[in-house]
Structures are given as C-alpha cells and as structure tokens.
Amino acid sequence: xxxxxxxxxxxxxxxxxxxxxxxxYTRYLEYHKCIEAKGKGVPECEKFxxxxxxxxxxxxxxxxxxxxxxxxxxGPV
Amino acid sequence: MxxxxxxxxxxxxxxxxREIGLMLLGISVVYLECLLTALLSVMPELMSGECLSDHLxxxxxxxxxxxxxxxxxxxxxxxxxxxxxQMIVLEWLFLTIAPCDAAEPWQLGSxxxxxxxxQGIIDLHHDIFFFxxxxxxxxxxxxxxxxxxxxxxxxxxxxxxxxxxxxxxxxTIFPSIIPMFIAIPSFALLYSMDEVVVDPAITIxxxxxxxxxxxxxxxxxxxxxxxxxxxxxxxxxxxxxxxxSRLLEVDNRVVVPAQTHLRIIVTSADVLHSWAVPSLxxxxxxxxxxxxxxxxxxxxxxxxxxxxxxxxGTNHAFMPIVxxxxxxxxxxxxxxxxxxxxxxxxxxA
Numbered sequence: 001x002x003x004x005x006x007x008x009x010x011x012x013x014x015x016x017x018x019x020x021x022x023x024x025y026t027r028y029l030e031y032h033k034c035i036e037a038k039g040k041g042v043p044e045c046e047k048f049x050x051x052x053x054x055x056x057x058x059x060x061x062x063x064x065x066x067x068x069x070x071x072x073x074x075g076p077v
Numbered sequence: 078m079x080x081x082x083x084x085x086x087x088x089x090x091x092x093x094x095r096e097i098g099l100m101l102l103g104i105s106v107v108y109l110e111c112l113l114t115a116l117l118s119v120m121p122e123l124m125s126g127e128c129l130s131d132h133l134x135x136x137x138x139x140x141x142x143x144x145x146x147x148x149x150x151x152x153x154x155x156x157x158x159x160x161x162x163q164m165i166v167l168e169w170l171f172l173t174i175a176p177c178d179a180a181e182p183w184q185l186g187s188x189x190x191x192x193x194x195x196q197g198i199i200d201l202h203h204d205i206f207f208f209x210x211x212x213x214x215x216x217x218x219x220x221x222x223x224x225x226x227x228x229x230x231x232x233x234x235x236x237x238x239x240x241x242x243x244x245x246x247x248x249t250i251f252p253s254i255i256p257m258f259i260a261i262p263s264f265a266l267l268y269s270m271d272e273v274v275v276d277p278a279i280t281i282x283x284x285x286x287x288x289x290x291x292x293x294x295x296x297x298x299x300x301x302x303x304x305x306x307x308x309x310x311x312x313x314x315x316x317x318x319x320x321x322s323r324l325l326e327v328d329n330r331v332v333v334p335a336q337t338h339l340r341i342i343v344t345s346a347d348v349l350h351s352w353a354v355p356s357l358x359x360x361x362x363x364x365x366x367x368x369x370x371x372x373x374x375x376x377x378x379x380x381x382x383x384x385x386x387x388x389x390g391t392n393h394a395f396m397p398i399v400x401x402x403x404x405x406x407x408x409x410x411x412x413x414x415x416x417x418x419x420x421x422x423x424x425x426a
Contacts, residue, residue: 008280
C-alpha cells in the first residue's frame with residue numbers, strides 16, 4: 001500500500017453540511033454507474049472508487065455489496 | 078431634571094469609589110490571566126505537548142512519591158543528564174507549569190490548544206469572561222450596598238423614587254451593547270468553522286462501538302476489502318504502566334500527521350457515542366446511520382486525550398480516545414510499520 005502521495009475525497013459542495021452520508025452514498029452510486037457505462041478497471045471509475053472507500057465505513061460498503069449481489073440493493077444501480 | 082439629580086445622587090451613593098476600585102480589581106484579574114496565556118503561547122517550548130506518560134506532571138507532584146515512582150524518577154533524571162543543558166532548563170520549566178493535553182485533577186481552565194479552533198474557543202472565552210467580571214462586580218457591589226445601607230434602624234425613611242426616564246433608557250441601552258461586543262468574536266469564530274479553505278489531505282473514520290472504537294484509514298485502498306482498520310480498546314486499570322493515566326489510555330492510538338488538514342468522519346455501529354478531544358477543540362456525535370464530518374488541523378506534535386461524550390451504556394466511561402500527532406515525515410513510516418501490522422493482526426484473529 002502506498003502511503004506517501006495519496007489524496008482523499010475532496011470537499012464536495014453538493015454536500016456542504018456535517019452529514020456526509022449522502023456524499024458517501026452518491027460516490028458509491030457514481031462508481032457503479034460508471035462501471036456499468038465504461039466497464040471495470042477504467043481510471044475515471046477508479047477515482048470514484050477511491051472516494052467512496054475513503055468516506056464510507058467498511059460495514060456500509062460490505063452491506064451494500066452484499067445487497068447488490070442478492071439483487072436487493074435499494075438504490076438505482 | 079430634579080428627579081434626574083436625585084437619581085444620580087442615589088446612584089452615586091450606591092456606586093461609590095469603592096465600587097470602581099473593585100471593578101478595576103476584577104478587570105486586572107482577567108487582564109493578568111490573558112497576559113499569562115499570551116506569554117505561554119509565545120514560548121513554544123513550553124507548549125511541547127508531551128503526554129502524561131512521558132513526564133511527571135503537576136498532578137504527580139502533589140502526592141508523595143511511592144518507592145517505585147522514586148526509582149522511575151531517578152531513572153528518568155539519569156536519562157535527562159545526557160541532554161543538552163537548554164533542554165533540561167526548558168523541561169524543568171515544563172514540569173513546574175506542566176501543560177498536559179489531558180485533564181488534570183481539579184483542573185479549572187481549558188486544556189492547552191493544539192488546533193486553531195481550540196485557540197479560538199479559548200480566546201472567545203477570555204473575551205466573554207472580561208464582560209462577565211465587569212457585570213458581576215458591578216451588580217454584586219450594588220446589591221451589597223443596597224442591603225447594607227437600607228437597614229430599618231440606619232435608614233428608617235427610605236426613598237420612594239419610582240420613575241426616572243433617562244436612567245431607565247440608559248440602563249436598557251448599555252446592557253444591550255455588551256452582548257453586541259460579545260457577539261462579534263463569537264460569530265466570527267462560528268462562521269470561521271464553516272469556511273472551506275483547503276481540501277483535506279487525509280480522511281480518518283472513527284466508528285464507535287459498545288464499548289470500543291474502530292479507526293479506518295481507507296485512503297490507501299485498492300479494493301473494497303483492503304483497509305487499514307484497527308480497534309482501540311481502553312487499557313484496564315490493572316494493566317496500566319507507571320505514568321499512564323487511568324481511564325485515558327488505549328492500546329492502539331490514532332496516529333495523525335501534524336500540520337495537515339484532516340477530515341474525521343465520525344459514526345457509530347450501534348448506539349450514540351461521541352468523539353471528543355478537548356485539546357483539539359473537537360466534539361462530534363457518533364450517530365448510527367450518519368457520517369458526521371469534522372475538520373481539524375493539529376498544529377503541534379503530541380498526544381491528546383479525550384473521552385466518550387455521549388452516554389452509551391455500562392462502559393461509557395471506559396472508551397477513551399487518544400490522538401497521536403507525529404511529524405509528516407514520520408507519519409508514513411508509522412502507518413506502514415505500526416498500523417498495517419495492527420490491521421493484519423486483527424484480520425488474522
């Protein structure tokens with residue numbers, strides 16, 4: 001794992017308040033929509049992946065991944 | 078005009094020279110406190126922010142030392158002989174004044190600031206305290222004089238002044254100006270919190286559980302699974318080493334780089350908790366289902382202690398927070414040498 005020059009998810013003015021749950025969720029959706037549109041491994045999509053991994057707790061990501069696999073994910077993915 | 082004259086005479090009797098003297102005394106007390114704080118902040122060596130576990134603090138000097146503590150103190154003094162003389166003098170000064178980034182027994186004031194936010198809070202406190210002392214001394218002096226002089230034997234025929242338009246206007250306007258002077262620095266600080274200046278360099282997630290904390294550093298992930306995660310449990314009293322603080326130490330500390338903008342995302346996995354570190358001026362509730370974002374810039378290296386600040390069950394008092402700020406150069410090596418093996422340990426377990 002590279003520790004030195006890593007950037008984290010930037011401040012997104014769509015979510016100016018203290019609660020960043022929507023921010024995390026939106027980045028997750030953006031990543032998966034990007035994957036659907038462009039396919040896996042594309043650098044633009046990897047950017048969204050890094051953002052949602054920085055923001056979202058691991059628990060949430062695992063739960064959403066599970067839901068997607070079972071087809072019960074409540075979002076537009 | 079006559080009424081005004083009578084009113085002013087009565088007012089003069091209540092608020093005499095003594096009253097002004099007391100007010101000046103109050104002002105000078107506050108002024109000295111501000112001066113002392115300013116002096117301390119100008120001398121950076123004193124604000125080295127060493128933690129309780131590395132040095133004997135003021136609190137330790139109060140109780141007589143036990144044999145084991147004397148032994149440890151001798152050992153420490155021996156070690157410090159190797160240091161250059163300047164450092165010894167500074168450390169001695171540090172010991173006598175002993176600012177610690179943790180709560181001390183019977184502490185009255187705030188802990189030392191390590192972020193601009195906390196420094197702003199302390200400065201605001203000083204601003205408000207000045208007006209507070211003014212009003213306190215003034216009102217209590219008038220009250221005491223009124224009670225003292227209007228004794229039924231000393232003053233059998235009391236004054237019966239009921240109205241006095243001018244003085245009533247003055248005593249309404251003047252107290253409403255004071256809150257304006259308080260509001261100016263207060264709003265300045267409040268709105269400066271929301272100012273977005275710089276994107277954070279690092280995001281750290283602090284997740285509260287019953288009754289421990291999990292920290293995730295996920296900026297380095299290349300997949301969903303790999304995450305630098307570790308749990309932070311309090312060290313029970315029986316396992317404490319000499320010099321450590323009861324109810325404040327943890328096994329794995331949150332290591333952060335100093336002089337770097339950090340984004341801390343606070344959430345909870347079960348019930349409400351709160352991530353609070355007084356030295357850093359941060360207190361952020363951990364609400365399940367919410368990712369509360371708080372932004373800090375730790376200005377000096379050191380170890381900062383805090384405790385859970387939202388009741389969360391039986392061991393609410395036993396899930397503290399310890400933030401260790403290291404230099405940016407050391408941060409990389411700390412993460413790879415310490416935190417990654419910690420994560421692997423947990424992954425294997």
